[in-house]
Amino acid sequence: MALWIYRRLPGAGAAPRPVHLAHRIGGAVLLVLSLPIAYHCITAYGVQMDSARVALHSLAGCFFYGAFAAKVLIVRSRHLPGWALPLAGGTLVTLIAILWSSAALWQLAQP
Incomplete structure (x- = not known):
C-alpha cells in the first residue's frame, strides 16, 4: 500500500483516501497483534x-x-x-x- 500511496506502482495512479487509512490501520493492528508474541518471547526466553x-x-x-x-x-x-x-x-x-x-x-x- 505504501508503494501505491507514494506513487511508485506503475500505472496505478494516485491512491484513494481509503488506502491511506487502511495502511495505517493495518500497521497498527499488526503491531498490536505482535505485542503478545514479543511479551511471551521476552518473558519466557529473554535474549x-x-x-x-x-x-x-x-x-x-x-x-x-x-x-x-x-x-x-x-x-x-x-x-x-x-x-x-x-x-x-x-x-x-x-x-x-x-x-x-x-x-x-x-x-x-x-x-
Missing part, C-alpha cells in the same frame, strides 16, 4: 545467544520495535531527507523477514 539462529532472532526482535518507532516518527517529520522513510520501511521489511525465517520457516523445515 539468548546459544546459537547463531537464536541470537539473530533475539536481536532482530529487539531491533524491530525500535525500527517501528523510528518509522512512525519519520513519517510525521517534514525535516528529514527523502531517503529516510524508504530506509526505515526497508529496515522493517528486512527485520520481519529475518524474524520469520529464523523462527517459523526454521520450525517448518525441521523433520
Whole structure:
C-alpha cells in the first residue's frame, strides 16, 4: 500500500483516501497483534545467544520495535531527507523477514 500511496506502482495512479487509512490501520493492528508474541518471547526466553539462529532472532526482535518507532516518527517529520522513510520501511521489511525465517520457516523445515 505504501508503494501505491507514494506513487511508485506503475500505472496505478494516485491512491484513494481509503488506502491511506487502511495502511495505517493495518500497521497498527499488526503491531498490536505482535505485542503478545514479543511479551511471551521476552518473558519466557529473554535474549539468548546459544546459537547463531537464536541470537539473530533475539536481536532482530529487539531491533524491530525500535525500527517501528523510528518509522512512525519519520513519517510525521517534514525535516528529514527523502531517503529516510524508504530506509526505515526497508529496515522493517528486512527485520520481519529475518524474524520469520529464523523462527517459523526454521520450525517448518525441521523433520
